[in-house]
Amino acid sequence: MIGRLIRGGFDRTSWIFLTVLFGVTLGVAILNLGPEPGSTMHLSTFVVSVLGKYLTYALLAISVDLVWGYCGVLSLGHGAFFALGGYAMGMHLMREIGPRGVYGNPILPDFMVFLDWQELPWFWLGFDMFWFAALMVIVVPGVLAFIFGWFAFRSRVTGVYLSIITQALTYALMLAFFRNDMGFGGNNGLTDFKDILGFSLQSDATRVGLLIASAVALAIGFMISKAVTASKLGKVLIAVRDAEHRTRFLGYRAENYKLMIWTLSACIAGVAGALYVPQVGIINPSEFAPANSIEIVIWVAIGGRGTLAGAALGAVLVNFGKTIFTGLFPEFWLFMLGGMFVLVTLFLPKGIIGFFVNLKEKWRASRPPQSMPQEGD
Amino acid sequence: MDSKTAILYLENVNVSFDGFQALNDLSLSIRPGEMRAIIGPNGAGKTTMMDVITGKTRPDSGRVLFNDVHNLARMDETDIATLGIGRKFQKPTEFENHTVNDNILLALSAGRGVWQTLFAETSARENERIDEVLHIIRLDAVRHNASANLSHGQKQWLEIGMLLAQDPKLLLVDEPVAGMTDSETSETARLLREIAEHHSVVVVEHDMDFVRDLDVEVTVLHEGAAIAEGSLDYVSKSERVIEVYLGR
Ligand SMILES: Nc1ncnc2c1ncn2[C@@H]1O[C@H](COP(=O)(O)OP(=O)(O)OP(=O)(O)O)[C@@H](O)[C@H]1O
Numbered sequence: 001m002i003g004r005l006i007r008g009g010f011d012r013t014s015w016i017f018l019t020v021l022f023g024v025t026l027g028v029a030i031l032n033l034g035p036e037p038g039s040t041m042h043l044s045t046f047v048v049s050v051l052g053k054y055l056t057y058a059l060l061a062i063s064v065d066l067v068w069g070y071c072g073v074l075s076l077g078h079g080a081f082f083a084l085g086g087y088a089m090g091m092h093l094m095r096e097i098g099p100r101g102v103y104g105n106p107i108l109p110d111f112m113v114f115l116d117w118q119e120l121p122w123f124w125l126g127f128d129m130f131w132f133a134a135l136m137v138i139v140v141p142g143v144l145a146f147i148f149g150w151f152a153f154r155s156r157v158t159g160v161y162l163s164i165i166t167q168a169l170t171y172a173l174m175l176a177f178f179r180n181d182m183g184f185g186g187n188n189g190l191t192d193f194k195d196i197l198g199f200s201l202q203s204d205a206t207r208v209g210l211l212i213a214s215a216v217a218l219a220i221g222f223m224i225s226k227a228v229t230a231s232k233l234g235k236v237l238i239a240v241r242d243a244e245h246r247t248r249f250l251g252y253r254a255e256n257y258k259l260m261i262w263t264l265s266a267c268i269a270g271v272a273g274a275l276y277v278p279q280v281g282i283i284n285p286s287e288f289a290p291a292n293s294i295e296i297v298i299w300v301a302i303g304g305r306g307t308l309a310g311a312a313l314g315a316v317l318v319n320f321g322k323t324i325f326t327g328l329f330p331e332f333w334l335f336m337l338g339g340m341f342v343l344v345t346l347f348l349p350k351g352i353i354g355f356f357v358n359l360k361e362k363w364r365a366s367r368p369p370q371s372m373p374q375e376g377d
Numbered sequence: 378m379d380s381k382t383a384i385l386y387l388e389n390v391n392v393s394f395d396g397f398q399a400l401n402d403l404s405l406s407i408r409p410g411e412m413r414a415i416i417g418p419n420g421a422g423k424t425t426m427m428d429v430i431t432g433k434t435r436p437d438s439g440r441v442l443f444n445d446v447h448n449l450a451r452m453d454e455t456d457i458a459t460l461g462i463g464r465k466f467q468k469p470t471e472f473e474n475h476t477v478n479d480n481i482l483l484a485l486s487a488g489r490g491v492w493q494t495l496f497a498e499t500s501a502r503e504n505e506r507i508d509e510v511l512h513i514i515r516l517d518a519v520r521h522n523a524s525a526n527l528s529h530g531q532k533q534w535l536e537i538g539m540l541l542a543q544d545p546k547l548l549l550v551d552e553p554v555a556g557m558t559d560s561e562t563s564e565t566a567r568l569l570r571e572i573a574e575h576h577s578v579v580v581v582e583h584d585m586d587f588v589r590d591l592d593v594e595v596t597v598l599h600e601g602a603a604i605a606e607g608s609l610d611y612v613s614k615s616e617r618v619i620e621v622y623l624g625r
């Protein structure tokens with residue numbers, strides 16, 4: 001059953017996507033680990049980490065595309081699920097520091113010692129175990145999304161109102177996480193990580209390992225999303241997106257469909273956040289900033305809403321641009337981003353991917369028709 | 378009128394929008410297997426009546442019974458659809474980004490739950506049924522086109538096809554022939570008569586030739602109440618009806 005579901009989502013785009021993804025990832029990995037540092041062939045570890053970060057953003061963008069592109073739920077709060085996954089991983093990495101912290105406390109992270117706390121708060125228990133933290137990476141965002149979605153979708157909050165409360169959600173979490181007494185390190189967040197699963201986070205090999213883990217997570221997230229959207233459920237989602245009330249009169253519980261995809265999406269965002277944190281070395285409340293969540297939506301719009309691969313592409317391209325431009329002229333980046341968003345909305349309503357699909361269709365139409373037109377979507 | 382023998386039974390239903398009385402003590406009873414035509418001038422409350430039956434609008438007062446036991450006034454759209462009441466909207470609202478084929482597939486009676494659709498596999502039986510429906514509504518040739526690209530008349534038929542696929546016990550059909558050519562209109566009348574052989578149907582329409590073609594009992598609605606009932610010839614002779622139609 002599951003196998004058929006996965007196969008159903010496997011098309012030509014999937015092949016291209018996975019080939020490019022693993023081609024680039026393995027290429028970068030080999031060029032980092034293979035040639036001696038200093039040789040012209042060598043790629044710096046900086047590139048490895050930056051690519052790894054982009055891939056987690058790509059996974060985050062796919063999660064937003066699932067709810068926005070396929071179900072019409074414009075989330076302006078997905079940064080919250082990403083950050084929660086990141087915090088869950090960060091808590092594990094803090095516990096893994098053990099007695100190597102500045103204060104040398106084997107149990108308490110430095111910031112708790114600094115605040116004069118005597119024992120670990122209950123919600124930190126279990127995070128010393130990787131499997132538990134890994135589970136929480138999915139469960140915490142998932143449960144929050146489920147509860148939020150349960151109320152929002154059942155009371156039929158839609159459109160701009162829903163977008164606004166998702167902003168409120170991430171904003172409220174940001175304020176909460178800024179507080180020292182919440183027990184998540186206040187505005188400094190969690191940082192100074194030493195290693196993950198026993199491997200030093202400073203070593204090139206670990207960095208490459210994290211890059212590959214990010215690529216694998218992105219591939220899995222992509223395949224799950226492909227499978228779900230290609231199934232009959234995916235067709236119902238699109239129906240809900242385009243004419244919600246009509247699906248109700250056909251006997252579908254639109255709110256259940258929204259809740260399911262919303263929760264799945266939050267879990268995927270959580271995984272992305274968990275892989276992001278060890279690669280950037282820090283998680284702090286600014287990850288909850290409302291503007292972050294808006295930026296994700298812009299990546300998706302630029303890459304191509306409702307195409308999955310386009311969302312991932314948009315995330316990588318925009319963030320590549322961001323890395324370049326914030327280095328050259330930092331003041332202009334936000335204007336650039338805004339400008340791109342406006343241009344894409346006006347001239348490429350289906351994003352970059354949509355542009356290429358159009359080109360291909362035009363090219364096809366300009367050729368004399370072959371035997372039978374290909375059927376499919 | 379007796380609620381026991383009716384598949385659909387409305388009793389003293391009132392609906393008001395900001396003080397405007399859209400349905401005014403409306404009572405109506407449809408027998409199982411019956412096809413009923415509802416006519417009435419613009420704004421008479423015909424669509425509002427369908428909204429009440431399908432759970433889109435809650436009545437302020439009155440009873441709406443399906444098969445004498447289900448109180449539709451207390452149920453939501455999905456539950457009512459699940460009971461077996463299907464609806465075609467006045468303005469076609471098919472799923473524009475889906476193909477004609479997928480529109481029918483989504484309407485086809487099958488599990489409506491999230492997990493059921495996630496693992497659903499279109500069976501040979503379902504594909505046969507889709508073929509049948511597409512044949513009946515004459516859209517086989519365009520089955521793989523996005524439904525957004527259909528002509529207005531084709532969209533109307535697609536909606537009727539979706540109703541067929543859904544196979545409800547009671548069909549509510551709001552203005553099925555608006556925007557159709559004469560031949561399409563008479564074709565639609567034939568199609569509805571055929572459907573009515575095995576279903577209960579309520580049709581709202583302004584086109585009198587079409588209503589005559591249906592050859593069924595007619596209810597005239599005016600200002601939210603039923604003012605006449607009977608054959609088309611009978612109600613057209615009613616002074617009240619003449620006054621309502623001419624006095625506009
Ligand atoms: N949601 C609403 N809010 C306010 N007024 C409404 C609403 N729905 C309907 N009305 C009003 O109720 C009255 C009845 O409308 P309804 O759509 O039921 O008429 P109708 O008989 O279907 O007319 P038509 O033949 O034009 O389709 C109209 O005056 C309409 O403006």
Ligand SMILES: [Mg+2]
Pocket residue numbers: 423424425467551
């Ligand atoms: Mg109407």
